[in-house]
Amino acid sequence: MQGAGMSRQPAQTAIQAIGLRKAFGEKVVLGGIDLDVPRGTVFSLLGPNGAGKTTAVRILSTLIPADGGDVRIAGCDLVKDPDGVRRAISVTGQYSAVDGLLTGRENLILMADLHHLGKAEGRRAADELLARFDLVDAAGTMAATYSGGMRRRLDIAMTLIGAPRIIFLDEPTTGLDPRGRRTMWEIIRGLARNGVTIFLTTQYLEEADQLADKIAVLDGGRLVAEGTSDELKRLVSGGHVRLRFQDLAALDRAARTLGAATRDDDALALQVPSDGGVRSLRSLLARLEDASIEVGELSVHTPDLDDVFLALTGTAGTTGTTGTIKTAERDEVTSV
């Protein structure tokens, strides 16, 4: 029903966390992170193994308590109203959460029953999801016999029963083959189109790049960067030109001529910082020609999220980060 006027607009924030902290004994897994995920957007928490991604999902989905911090999900306080949170969310964890001894269809009907959908409506929802996730042929076989990709699809289908408004996906494509991964991406895009808020964790940059409206990089229990993928790419200084030579002698002479460059002796290659523009390329080649150095191969690299990721979370190569970015201290990196 329509309310009177616009006075009570629903909160525009789906997930909001302030100062979220969690430690397991001495190990600090989340060192006070802030999250703000607007409704209807895809948010990706990106980080290497052991960065604390799963811990964050487990806290936000009411599975484990945080040590500190304020969290509101769908307007409900995580601590005071966990059932309110649970009514709004649905979770696909990193580990398969299907019942292996039930068939695919029975798994979906189990979820429908737990959402109190009613018999007819539950069966209708189950059959519709089986069709949508290409599981009709396997609907009557036990989930234990499913392939990894089928299990994942069933897992997501179970997550969608009850039309949740906020979905947590913890590394949804880990362990899938490239085709399965692309199928999963299509599923996630479809959900986003329907206005579902998605909180996605991944260790694949490409995945975050492809799917997320906003990316936060988690490392060592801290958010070391946050923004759109374009914003993050801008954080690392420029790209580079990679030159390959015929022999070590040519590489030596080029390195002497160009000065500021990174050598890779095994590949007979030289990486020269460059913005990739035509003018700078022309001047680079002119300098090499003046010194009569023969270049075997030339390629231009613009920065991608991999550069960002390495720059932000790697031990080496953090020089590319700007002053606004806190680089993580490696000794704080803990595993969950």
Add this chain to the structure above:
Amino acid sequence: MSTFSHAAADSATMLRRNLRHALRYPSLSVGMMMMPILIMLLFAGVFGNALGEGVGGPAEGDYIGYVAPGIILMAIASGCMTTSVSVSLDMTEGIVDRFRTMAIARVSLLTGHVAGSMIQTLISTAVVIGVAVALGFRTHGGVLDWLAAIGLLVLLTFALTWVAVALGLLAKNPEGASNSPLIIQFLPFLGSAIVPPESMPGGVRWFAEYQPFTPIIETVRGLLVTSPDGRDAAISLAWCAGLAIGGYAYSKFLFNRKAPR
């Protein structure tokens, strides 16, 4: 719907799930039924003549009459093992985490297990009683005696199932869960199931007289074979109530505390 009817509906959903599991994976259920049947065949059919002379009292010479009530209790104790294993299996599966993130009655997962296990255990107990009758078990009990005996057995099943749920939650893995209930399964031997405690050496005899299975076996035997003893019945009811309350409270504590993976 009210909170209670939600909890009831969720428990019924979980019960359906557990019964399906039992049908899909029957080896556990069949195994739990075979153990007491084999023991009965062994003690009544093979050792029965010699043991029958020794039991004394009203049952002398009628060893199947003496041993059957004890074996019926073993069937119930044996059912515990499957409960512990299936609870422990469940806890290692990712689906429990899914349940925990849903707005469902939390206890329904456990009540579903308890109801499912009770149904299975009572069915297998009925089969064991049938085998006992086929081996020559005859009772002098009337309808009321039978009803009283069945009531006590159902109560014991309820109590032991909650204890088994706690043991299943306590176990680190399903293998561990299949070990701890062995103690419960073994207890009737050190009671009055096979031979009277009076025939046992000092310390064992003391234990046999005061452990929970002995008064329950005596009550069932009294109702069905010899004559009922009110004192045994009262002690039996107290044990069942205590085990049920303790098992339920400890299960609930463990389930809420259990650190998920």
